Amino acid sequence: MQITAVPLAFPADCNVVVGQSHFIKTVEDVAEIVLTTVPSAKFGLAFCEASGPCLVRTEGNEPELMEVATQQAQAVAAGHVFFLVLRGAYPINVLPAIKQCQEVCHVFCATANPLQVLVAETDQGRGVVGVVDGEPPRGVEGPAEREARRELLRRIGYKR
Numbered sequence: 001m002q003i004t005a006v007p008l009a010f011p012a013d014c015n016v017v018v019g020q021s022h023f024i025k026t027v028e029d030v031a032e033i034v035l036t037t038v039p040s041a042k043f044g045l046a047f048c049e050a051s052g053p054c055l056v057r058t059e060g061n062e063p064e065l066m067e068v069a070t071q072q073a074q075a076v077a078a079g080h081v082f083f084l085v086l087r088g089a090y091p092i093n094v095l096p097a098i099k100q101c102q103e104v105c106h107v108f109c110a111t112a113n114p115l116q117v118l119v120a121e122t123d124q125g126r127g128v129v130g131v132v133d134g135e136p137p138r139g140v141e142g143p144a145e146r147e148a149r150r151e152l153l154r155r156i157g158y159k160r
Helices: 026-037 063-076 091-100 143-155
Strands: 002-008 015-021 042-048 056-060 081-087 104-111 115-121 126-133
Touching: 002 063, 015 091, 015 115, 015 126, 026 042, 026 056, 026 081, 026 091, 042 063, 056 063, 063 081, 081 091, 091 104, 104 115, 104 126
Parallel strands: none
Antiparallel strands: 002 115, 015 081, 015 104, 042 056, 042 081, 115 126
């Protein structure tokens, strides 16, 4: 078995959700979740089918983001893994519904940070074993950083 870190690339104004599901139906279900949760969001979704024709299945309402999601799916090339690229919405808006989706087994990450997907390869194929999301800590927040964090959450509307 070999483990490889596959870097993902997506536009700076986007977030990505990487997860694993068990069924081709996931493609339409996750697309419906985005459309009904944040109707103004732009998105692209790609899903790696793991049996039958083994195609990368796609949905979305923004061709550029559908292409970005497809490129990530092809780079990782692991069965039943999906890549949702969002613009105009935060993952926090869609994650609860995605996690409740019957087909979704696991969400590896939801981020706008630099991202690497850790892929294990065997003679059967490839699987995601985890992710490297962002950078390591550089220290511990002090009072000024704590206040800045709290102000940010209120400014963007997630706390009152």
